[in-house]
Amino acid sequence: MPVYGASLLSLSLSFAVLTIFLIVLFLRRDDDRFFFVAQRTSLGVCFLVTLATMTLLASLLKSDFDVDYVAKYTSLGTPTLYKFTAMWAGQSGSLLFWLFVLCSYSAVVLLQNRNKHQKLMPYVIMTLTVIQAFFLLLVNFVANPFSPVDANFPIQDGLGLNPLLQNPTMAIHPPMLYLGYVGFSVPFAFAVAALCSRQLDVVWVQTIRRWTLFTWLALGIGVLLGGWWAYNELGWGGYWAWDPVENASFMPWLTGTAFIHSIIIQEKKNMLKVWNMILILVTFLLCIFGTFLTRSGIVSSVHSFTESSLGPIFLTFVFLILAVCIYLILTRLDDLKTEKRLESFVSRESGFLFNNVVFVSICFAVLWGTMFPVISEAVTGTQITVGAPFFNQITIPIGLILLFLAGIGPLLAWRKTSKESLIRNFSIPVLTGLGMVTVVMVFGIRAIYPLVTVFLTAFVATSITLEFWRGITVRTRKFGESPFMALVKMISKNRSRYGGYIVHIGIVFMFIGFIGKAFDKDKEWSMSVGEEVQIAGYDIVLSDLNEEERPNHFAWIATLDVIKEGKDVVSLHPEKRIYFHRNPNPDRRQPHSELSLHSTWREDVYSVFGGIDPDKELLTIKIMVNRLVRFVWLGGYLLLLGTVIALWPARRSRRKEN
Amino acid sequence: MLSGQPAEVEEKKTDMFAAIMIVLTFVLVLAFAVQPLFVSKGAAIASDKVKLETLEIRKLSLYEQIKELELEFDMGNVSSDDYQRNRIELKREVSMVLEQLNSISSE
Amino acid sequence: MNKRFLVVILAIALLMIVWVGLGFEGNELPYVTIRELTTNYEKKPGKRFRLGGNVKEGSIFRNDNDPLALSFVLMQEGNRLPVSYHKIVPDMFKDGSEVIVEGIYDGEYFFADNLMTKCASRYEGDLRDTKTSL
Structure with missing residues (x-):
């Protein structure tokens, strides 16, 4: 099996090289047959890579410990689901998985556009194949997932998967992230194709719009799932730590968000062509860079793999792409010029433009903060890190500006907005915002950021609600529909518009969740059974301690009764587990804290079993009261819903009749 | 083994x-x-269909913009001055696109 | 008009750069070695540092009445630094483990307010050990 897998990888590489060669021949000779064969060989690469992926999967499921990767990341006791997910637990496996996702996307692009975009497709295939070839080089020569185990003794069992990764969320978080990371290759390939073929009009933008939206959604969901996993599994009580690897996934999301906004302008007004090119280029490079950051260990992070030789190779690739793309853009500047101009600062166009500037600024700040340790070490010799406080201080105000733009953008008219419509559209949202601020001030909140956030969330939520309400009124008046029917019809006729609004509402809810952070409480105690402690209006009693032996670990289970105002709220059961507890070598036993939480809209009571002194039955317990966290997840669901609405295909036939 | x-x-x-x-x-x-x-x-491979495709997309996009503008006007988001100005501009663009489309198909 | 836009956008971009630059003030956390920390020590109350190293075998000491109160000796290239910490430690913290601490230094003790163990995603070991494990 490993031999077969390894040969499949080298075969894929040769087919990829062949594809590039054929495309070059086609462009030189202009003989269509070369292109037809290139299409087939490109599909061949996709097929071979898929086969290789399946082979690795089979080895993992069969626990074929002759393969080094299988022996390092699974054991006989690993549950089947996690044997499956071990595919992306290690470096070489995840590179192959990256490649597999890219190939699946490429196959879809190839089949979808078999008879379309004849000018663009050769360059699209070429670009995608170059990216494939790069990753094929890596899995063939640098990190081969099929390399045989390096041991001169028989192997009874593998090392097993890290217990932290044995979690259902962790089973879908990396693939989601990869769907996003890899997906930006497709719009990027179309952008390069547009540049190469000088077909710089709306065609390529129109073609990739839905791709980009899908990719952007996958990346967003991936990022959110990462936060969800950290919150529900890691036990430090937060969902975002500004860790380099988290930042690496956040940055392309930011520029991607800017891109999906600014291509609307190119589609509608035929403007911002250069800017869009730069944005998609940067987004794609950030995706590659993100993969590189995760894999290289250049910035120390809790997630990153140990140092490897991948760093320089990735950097070379990034710089090569950058150089080629800058050359392409510079040589095509004349074609990228627009005859149109912006007319007013107070218009939808400039709203989008400011949104773009702000998104890129946040991205720049995050990039700077992430890379600062590396830069400062290169310049001064001392690594200077900047932690979460830096990122929070920088991004919170910029984020609030974005929220403000999300509120006013939809209310601005294209080209120019007159004063009277400004007053009409904004008076109610502004008043509602001020009203909400007064209400929370009555409740005793005086801090500036929470107050500004309250104002903005109320402002944005009202302006979007009004938008929905006005739309419904128009339909009920015009067509005599019931309000509900009007809502459904209105959304289904303007999917991207209302889908976008729903996403904005989701973002508003997330910001509500972020305000909660300012009011979190946490405390740690050492307690014995029967003791009682207080935090944030809760009485917490450690009422019981049990021990249990389970198939692959041993667990101490604490019972914490949570009481508020004399009433029992819930019993929490945080656990302290020891994995591989029968291993005679104590270093191989792995302790793990399983947290337990009770979640409501108002706040979460979050408990962590820190440690135990078995002789004295003295436990260390950490309790956190985290406010409004649920709103963050609600925002995530709305983001999903809104994007799916925007993505839902419009009925073609109806459109043609018009 | x-x-x-x-x-x-x-x-x-x-x-x-x-x-x-x-x-x-x-x-x-x-x-x-x-x-x-x-x-x-x-x-x-079909030759110069690109121009045609571009114009078709442009046309559809302009039709949609006109529809959206009308919706916004009905909803009261756009003042009647802005509405009239934008509408005339969009219509002018549509007629330009249609003209180009005609000249291509008559070739 | 487009020129004016360009100017405004450049101004915003400049503002952002200044803003990011200002954000560093007071948030920077130098990653130093034990030698650098102890030899160049000058009294700067509240100045935080970040250090990496290994926990000296057998140096972990917990207070009998308060298991949260913890001290240990951090080893790095033969230099040692006593560290005190008063929080729940990560699961992987034990004798010999590689840790990163953040906190303040008073010329004798390092008072850590944050302790991280390195190496969470990578789950390594020697395949020989698995013979007798579950």
Whole structure:
């Protein structure tokens, strides 16, 4: 099996090289047959890579410990689901998985556009194949997932998967992230194709719009799932730590968000062509860079793999792409010029433009903060890190500006907005915002950021609600529909518009969740059974301690009764587990804290079993009261819903009749 | 795996099997790839449809913008001055696009 | 008009750069070695540092009445630094483990307010050990 897998990888590489060669021949000779064969060989690469992926999967499921990767990341006791997910637990496996996702996307692009975009497709295939070839080089020569185990003794069992990764969320978080990371290759390939073929009009933008939206959604969901996993599994009580690897996934999301906004302008007004090119280029490079950051260990992070030789190779690739793309853009500047101009600062166009500037600024700040340790070490010799406080201080105000733009953008008219419509559209949202601020001030909140956030969330939520309400009124008046029917019809006729609004509402809810952070409480105690402690209006009693032996670990289970105002709220059961507890070598036993939480809209009571002194039955317990966290997840669901609405295909036939 | 003669034989067998499999896969993919060379579909790549496509997309986009503008006007988001100005501008663009489309199809 | 836009956008971009630059003030956390920390020590109350190293074998000491109160000796290239910490430690914290601490230094003790163990995603070991494990 490993031999077969390894040969499949080298075969894929040769087919990829062949594809590039054929495309070059086609462009030189202009003989269509070369292109037809290139299409087939490109599909061949996709097929071979898929086969290789399946082979690795089979080895993992069969626990074929002759393969080094299988022996390092699974054991006989690993549950089947996690044997499956071990595919992306290690470096070489995840590179192959990256490649597999890219190939699946490429196959879809190839089949979808078999008879379309004849000018663009050769360059699209070429670009995608170059990216494939790069990753094929890596899995063939640098990190081969099929390399045989390096041991001169028989192997009874593998090392097993890290217990932290044995979690259902962790089973879908990396693939989601990869769907996003890899997906930006497709719009990027179309952008390069547009540049190469000088077909710089709306065609390529129109073609990739839905791709980009899908990719952007996958990346967003991936990022959110990462936060969800950290919150529900890691036990430090937060969902975002500004860790380099988290930042690496956040940055392309930011520029991607800017891109999906600014291509609307190119589609509608035929403007911002250069800017869009730069944005998609940067987004794609950030995706590659993100993969590189995760894999290289250049910035120390809790997630990153140990140092490897991948760093320089990735950097070379990034710089090569950058150089080629800058050359392409510079040589095509004349074609990228627009005859149109912006007319007013107070218009939808400039709203989008400011949104773009702000998104890129946040991205720049995050990039700077992430890379600062590396830069400062290169310049001064001392690594200077900047932690979460830096990122929070920088991004919170910029984020609030974005929220403000999300509120006013939809209310601005294209080209120019007159004063009277400004007053009409904004008076109610502004008043509602001020009203909400007064209400929370009555409740005793005086801090500036929470107050500004309250104002903005109320402002944005009202302006979007009004938008929905006005739309419904128009339909009920015009067509005599019931309000509900009007809502459904209105959304289904303007999917991207209302889908976008729903996403904005989701973002508003997330910001509500972020305000909660300012009011979190946490405390740690050492307690014995029967003791009682207080935090944030809760009485917490450690009422019981049990021990249990389970198939692959041993667990101490604490019972914490949570009481508020004399009433029992819930019993929490945080656990302290020891994995591989029968291993005679104590270093191989792995302790793990399983947290337990009770979640409501108002706040979460979050408990962590820190440690135990078995002789004295003295436990260390950490309790956190985290406010409004649920709103963050609600925002995530709305983001999903809104994007799916925007993505839902419009009925073609109806459109043609018009 | 146990050491000794039988294991080695078995290993050779699996190697043979893998070799056959890989050759088979290679032949399969290659056959698939070169197949268009032998089928004379005559499906030449269509020439300059790009211009047409661009204009069609432009036209649809402009129609949609007009519809959206009307919706915004009905909803009261756009003042009647802005509405009139934008509408005239969009209509002018549509007629330009239609003109170009006509000239291409009459060629 | 487009020129004016360009000017405004450049101004915003400049503002952002200044804003990011300002954000560093007071948030920077130098990653130093034990030698650098102890030899160049000058009294700067509240100045935070970040250090990496290994927990000296057998140096972990917990207070009998308060298991949260913890001290240990951090080793790095033969230099040692006593560290005190008063929080729940990560699961992987034990004798010999590689840790990163953040906190303040008073010329004798390092008072850590944040302790991280390195190496969470990578789950390594020697394949020989698995013979007798579950």
